[in-house]
Amino acid sequence: MTGDHQTLALLLFSAFVAVTLGITTWVSRHRHGSAEEFYAGGRLFSPMENGFALAGDYMSAASFLGISGLIALVGYDGMLYSVGFLVAWLVVLFLVAELVRNCGRFTLADVVAARMRERPVRVATGTSSVTVSVLYLVAQMVGAGSLVALLLGGTGEAARAWTVIGVGALMVIYVSLGGMRATTWIQIVKAVLLLGGTVALTVLVLLRFHGDFNRLLLTAAERSGHGEAFLAPGLAYGGDWTARLDFISLGLALVLGTAGLPHILSRFYTVPTARAARRSVVWAIGLIGGFYLMTIVLGFGAAALVGPDAVRASNTSGNTAVPLLALDLGGGAGSTGGTVLFAIVVAVAFATILAVVAGVTLASSASVAHDLYASLRRRRGEPRSEVAVARLAAVGIGVVAIALGLLARDLNVAFLVGLAFAVAASANLPVLLYSLFWRGFTTRGAVWAVYGGLVPAVVLVLLSPVVSGGPEALFPGVDFQLFPLQNPGLVSVPLGFLAGWIGTATSAEVPDEARHAETEVRSLTGAGAV
């Protein structure tokens, strides 16, 4: 890429960093340092603001760059991701959002621990939440690295490492200084920027085809070299039964994982009531649905205008399809329009990564301080000290994510996000649904449900073809691959539910009627909600 691209993209990105740092300082100007303020932003955001923030938290670079890129390369099969990512929100809306808002205070563990013996349950859900968050963070760090590689033409290994470190350092500053309030505003700004950029590109693609979607599809199919097959399922996940099962596994993880993501769950505590939580999810579904519909247009547009060969030449997994499309839509390489559009898209993608990283770091620091630290230390201290621990935890998690992000930089971003979803669906969702809806659920059931999903999900990934046994694996030299699928969801999600059931059935503990009544009444009416 030319120097113009780099300068302009860097300028725009610096502007975003300056604005968000400004927000952070402005917001932390009158912060109280209370846990309420740090984890939940004072609980006074409006449904619309929180809806934009939810959308901002959810639309990561993997969606913006990854899905469009996959559609540009494999056509219809990439579109299946868009569908799964959106339908997942119905689980959140129907079963989780309002009830979690009514029952909990800051984290997933609050909801579960209300009915159970607190310590083991908090340690279990805290551990699984941190695991999910770290996996999600690593994916975003790797995405940032790939973007820099594109911007600098793949020359600077050092530049790539420094970008990952820089992104990590920035997010630690945002989170530890601004807490939930600053993070929420960053998400809102980012969601508006991302949606604006996506709308502009979509309109330009449709204008190029004079609004004729049919011709867009036909051109994409023709240019792909696959003809009609490009518009039908099977290009990526056709083939043998392993590939097909792998896709079903991924589909299951996507649709069930969203409701177990810690950074999504913690967003419901930033609004005052369950009704506001519901309305913010309705906002989020509208925004996210519109966004994923547009990624389909962008994906087929990239296939039609840039061509799968050019996309693949730039990045084998298609992550750079959208920036290349922007370059073409603006008038091609070397033109002013192309340079500007390209720089804008790269800067928006950077902003996206930065914001998602901040949101996930905050959620995981809450899990460390509010769940793990609060249960593992001896006595209860001042609430203020918990916030201090959360700030330290944000720094610690930042360091871990930076280190892992540098190690895993050659891994596929979409795979890591899929894995985070699989772990969330296996470890967090069963325990959450059981404690909200099952009268007879016990402490042992809760602990087994978490570890019974978490351990298989992580172990199956270690034994999968992603880690060893092939030329594209993380460790190509060794072969301890025993599990054929890349995504463990198909096995580990049912195991999580099963383990929770077995744990409950075998425990001698009598379920506490009164505490179940409390959870049920509180979850549906909001009585006693904070």
Place this chain on the structure above:
Amino acid sequence: MRYDDPWYDALASGWGESADAGAPAAVPTPRGEDRAPADVYLEVQRSEAFREVRSRYRRFVVPAAVLFFAWYVAYVVTATTAPEWMARPVAGAVNAGMLAGLAQFLTTFLLTWAYARHARLRRDRAALELRWDTQELARERGGAA
């Protein structure tokens, strides 16, 4: 002092909402510590009014969740096991699979709208009354204020 009515959504900024101007932003204090006596919740749980709210919620959510999950799984399984069916042309370049994908978007939007409407009309008011009653009951028992 504190405005306990959940219908009153106190806002951080009032952006995009027609919040009552001049109303001071109510800052809720943590109430997790002052637990109501356990028998209050048991009593409310067994009451007719609560059962009505619960069954209204479940009567909508259970069938709707089963429906969308079955429809999504059917879509994913059909796409992977019967791609030739998905490839059948419908109109121009648009085939059955493309329509099925867009239908998933459409049903998601429709179910979201239906759920929000159902909750607003059939559940919110009754739940709010129960919330008041429960907190009132807890206060009487001297558990918490």
